[in-house]
Amino acid sequence: MGKINVVKRHQYADYLNVGTESAPDYVLMGAGFTAIDESPNAKSESVKYVNDVSASSSVVSYETQFSFEAEQIVDERAIAALYEVGRNHYTGSEAEFDYIRAELWNAVHDYKKTSDTSVSAGKTYFTRSGSAGAYIYTKVEEPKTADIATYYEDGAKNTYQARKFTVSAEVSKVSGENKMSLSGNLNAVGDPVLGTFNTETKTFTKGA
Known part of the structure; x- marks a missing residue:
């Protein structure tokens, strides 16, 4: 379990x-x-119908x-x-x-590719893996400007x-x-x- x-x-x-x-x-x-x-x-x-033994209940x-x-x-x-x-x-x-x-x-999420060209202090970035319909977004613990083009942001934080x-x-x-x-x-x-x-x-x- x-x-x-x-x-x-x-x-x-x-x-x-x-x-x-x-x-x-x-x-x-x-x-x-x-x-x-x-x-x-x-x-x-x-309600109990004539052809039923038990009554039926509904909200x-x-x-x-x-x-x-x-x-x-x-x-x-x-x-x-x-x-x-x-x-x-x-x-x-x-x-x-x-x-x-x-x-x-x-929580509600709305992940979109970041438009940043360098890492912004205090901002949370994510990477994406998996395939369409089953994407997995993972928080980047130590963002790097060199990888900024691969990062996503959550527009619905x-x-x-x-x-x-x-x-x-x-x-x-x-x-x-x-x-x-x-x-x-x-x-x-x-x-x-x-x-x-x-x-x-x-x-x-x-x-x-």
């Missing part, structure tokens, strides 16, 4: 848009958050929900935005956010498969003794949008 590669929690990256739809400002839901758990909550229906919808728990850290903008929803009793669109869940183990949700923030509890915390749910509104997210530029791109 080969090495078992199990996805770890830190390989999910969660971002909340604390800006607007026209001028998004995605901030990482990291420091302060002690839990963000996804529950797809699939709903199914079953017909989802009621996706992300439960969260967070310490109330003042300078964390995602936490502050969620707290404000509960504090001010926002409802409807005032309680809604765009929310990104990126999969950091599921820091880009990962992701889903974009519109969520309604439900803040159910603000409590604590020494440290205050808040908890609740991010309830999905409609269907997720599949695409990619760049963790450097904080940009979501809808899939084809």
Whole structure:
């Protein structure tokens, strides 16, 4: 049996848009958050046909929900935005956010021949081997200008498969003794949008 590669929690990256739809400002839901758990909550229906002994069941919808728990850290903008929803009793669109869940183990790549004529300090280069349809790109540990013509760059660095949700923030509890915390749910509104997210530029791109 080969090495078992199990996805770890830190390989999910969660971002909340604390800006607007026209001028998004995605901030990482990291420091302060002690839990963000996804529950797809699939709903199914079953039917039994007259010529069958057993019923048939199929999934017909989802009621996706992300439960969260967070310490109330003042300078964390995602936490502050969620707290404000509960504090001010926002409802409807005032309680809604765009929310990104990126999969950091599921990187997107776009390798292209470098246009550099000499090695650029700090830049990552790759070599290519294999045949069309099954190319393998390997990181060059010590780039050399003499070999620059054979190098490739990854035009999609820091880009990962992701889903974009519109969520309604439900803040159910603000409590604590020494440290205050808040908890609740991010309830999905409609269907997720599949695409990619760049963790450097904080940009979501809808899939084809």
